[in-house]
Amino acid sequence: MRILGISAFYHDSAAAMIEDGRIVAAAQEERFTRKKHDPGFPANAIDYCLAAAECDMAQVDHVVFYDKPFLKFERLLETYLATAPKGFRSFRMAMPLWIKEKLFQKKLLRQQLGKLAGSKHWSGSLLFTEHHLAHAASAFFPSPYASAAVLTMDGVGEWCTTSLGHGRGNTLDILKEIRFPHSLGLLYSAFTYYTGFKVNSGEYKVMGLAPYGRPLFVKKILDNLIDLREDGSFRLDQRYFNYCTGLTMTSPAFHQLFGAEPRKPESPLTQREMDMAASIQAVTEEVVMRLARFARRETGERHLCLAGGVALNCVANGKLLKERVFDDIWIQPAAGDAGGAVGAALAAWHGYLANDRAPNERDAMAGAYLGPAYDQADIEKRLRAAGAIYTVLGDDALIAATVDALVEEKAVGWMQGRMEFGPRALGARSILGDPRSPTMQKTLNLKVKYRESFRPFAPSVRREDVAEWFDIDTDSPYMLLVGDVLDRRRLHQSPDEGMLFGIDRLNVPRSEIPAVTHVDYSARVQTVHRDTNPRYWELLTAFKETTGCPVLVNTSFNVRGEPIVCTPEDAFRCFMGTEIECLVIGNCFLRKEDQPANLKQDYKESFELD
Structure with missing residues (x-):
């Protein structure tokens, strides 16, 4: 049985496909349209999910939307009535859109679904789940726990802004709400x-x-x-x-x-x-x-x-x-609205259809590597069409060349395997750097990402090495836990450095890995697991063998205001529009100095600021 989950029409639209309870694909619409936080109907993401499941709409049993539009409309009306006439301006601006589209979202969804391949023969049902139930389902059902407390917290769904749930087996009950x-x-x-x-x-x-x-x-x-x-x-x-x-x-x-x-x-x-x-x-x-x-x-x-x-x-x-x-x-790696697509589908599978949960050894998100992948032949074809100059290397040579570039303090674009689902780059669509470099954080912010200098970068570390560098010894595959750099890895500050305040503290090296150590010695840790991302794990292993350090700077492969790259073409454009020095896609290795000068562009002006 196939269930398609959809989140749309607010921000971070996405689609997810589950097949007999297993999550087989999930992606945000922004990655295909290149419009950050794209709120539109996720037609491209759905097309990808159908392709990943090797089916069309005719083979989809249920489509589930991640909230209930009528309840949202009720909130809009009741909020205005409770505050009238003060809120008339915003009410007047919102009402035409609600009357034209959102109030009749079921009709709109059916119209949009009707444009998809196989939709003329689709006989499945269109279901709706409450927003915070979708969040709770996305948190509990893929988790590794047989039972757990479930907290959801966001801006607002229909009415709910915070909920406490209790998950047990294939049941999930919402106990309290704010x-x-x-x-x-x-x-x-x-x-x-x-x-x-x-x-x-x-x-x-x-x-x-x-x-x-x-x-x-x-x-x-x-x-x-x-x-x-x-x-x-x-x-x-x-x-x-x-x-x-x-x-x-x-x-x-x-x-x-x-x-x-x-x-x-x-x-x-x-x-x-x-x-x-x-x-x-x-x-x-x-x-x-x-x-x-x-x-x-x-x-x-x-x-x-x-x-x-x-x-x-x-x-x-x-x-x-x-x-x-x-x-x-x-924590659900796509904890925001995008993850509601996964939650809506799982809520229908376990709640509406009362199916049991399969036991999860770690969790059911497959490392969040649920997006599109490109095989080597396709990568080479796309790069040739883009005018790129590349060298194809064997697996060992590719890892060695990447390590050499990192040790030379070069910024490396890294695109491998299936794209991550959620807002964090997890070693599939990443920009990598040497964390030991005292200038890497500033260089990546100002010359590659084109963003504010204070923004911290995350460390990727092999799971088996995390406790040797940070004060946490637990799985953190989704970069959603902050730990501190261990005392023995820290650098002592001078009295003058200790007296600095605010942004003046930015350029003071704080540890053996200053590029990923925030001003309070914290770091947003990603543990890398051999079974979910073997090539990235191998890169970290080789970097450790060369330098003694099993940690890399990992930031999302994009510039400020742009979604994370999806395709080889996206990656090459970002490479040519920034000061990234090397690009690794599949087994293709690209150096900036080898590329045709006419393909360079002022990429940082192409996107709306975030």
Whole structure:
């Protein structure tokens, strides 16, 4: 039996295919359209999922959408009625779109599905699941646990913004909810907006900026914005926010409380923004910790599963793991709305159809390598058509040449196997570098990624070596847990360096692997497993044999504002439009100096800023 899951029409549209309960394919629409966070109907992602399952729509039994549009429309109406006439402007702007498209989403979905191959003979059903149930299903059903507590936290679904669920076998019950307008995700997004970053895109920048600041505003947030209870439940004082009635996140009362207007995007960052980021990060961690403790008491479970956009806050996840509230936690790698496609399909398979779960040795996400792959002949054909000059190397020679380039402190584009599902590059569509280099972090940010200099990079490390470098000794294959670099790997700071504040701390080397050590000695760790990504594991092994270090800088293969690359053509364009020096696709090895000069381009101006 085949079930197609779809998330669409808000942000991060995606499709996923499950076959007899097994996830066989999943991808975000943005990777095909090259429009970051593409909210449109995921026609390209669906075409890919059908191809991966070797079928067309005629062989699909059920299509499941990740939320219920009528409930969302009910929220829009009730929110306006509760605040009228204050919210008339935003209500007036939203209503035509709802009446034209979203209110009749079932009809729209059927129209779009009708354009797909085999749809004329499709006799399956179109189902809808609630948004947070889709999140919860994406967290629990692929997890390695027979039973677990399940927390979902995001901006808002239909009404729900936070839920506590209990998964046992093939059942998943939602026990508690927090409802709109009280939302941890929207609170964090309000600070994203206030510090000058883009909502639903820049939240990870706030998280990355937080270690440069001091949590000076925590008391002000807790005293005014959020009434936080011991069990983690909370209410937001709507006087300080504008997302219910206006077109921005924060209100004049918010600006008056914190003594300034929102920072203008792209304007210089000040210590104030760093302190604001540190403060909302600290509050978020406290809320998550209280919710987790309550989940443990309420369910009695030893394991926790997480999903929803807030679950991408890997700093909070890392602290939750260290506190040992639960014995272990598992986080859906596509924790945001894209993962709702997987969750919707699994909710139908286990909930609607009552099928049992297959036992999972690790988890059922296959390392999140669920996207398209290209065989060697196809790669060579595509590169030739693009005008690329390449050398085809054997497996051992390819690894050796890549290690040589990394040791020479070159930035290496690395495209291998199936594309990752979710927002993190996991060694299939990555830009790699030598973590021992004190200049690599700044070089990659400014010359390759074209993004803010403060942004940290993640380390990839062989699973068997992680405890030798970081203070965690657990699986972290999806780069969703933050750990600290071990004391013995750190470098001692001089008294003068210890007195630095804010962005001045950026260029102080902190460890043997300074390119992946954040200013607070933390690192967003990815453990690499031989069974899920053997070629990347082999590269790390060879790099360790050459240098003694089993760690590489791993950042997503894209520039700022662009989705992660999908095809060989995407990778070659990014290579030619940036200062990446080497490109490895399959067994093809490309050097920048060998490429035709006329193919170079100013790639950084091609995409809308994130």
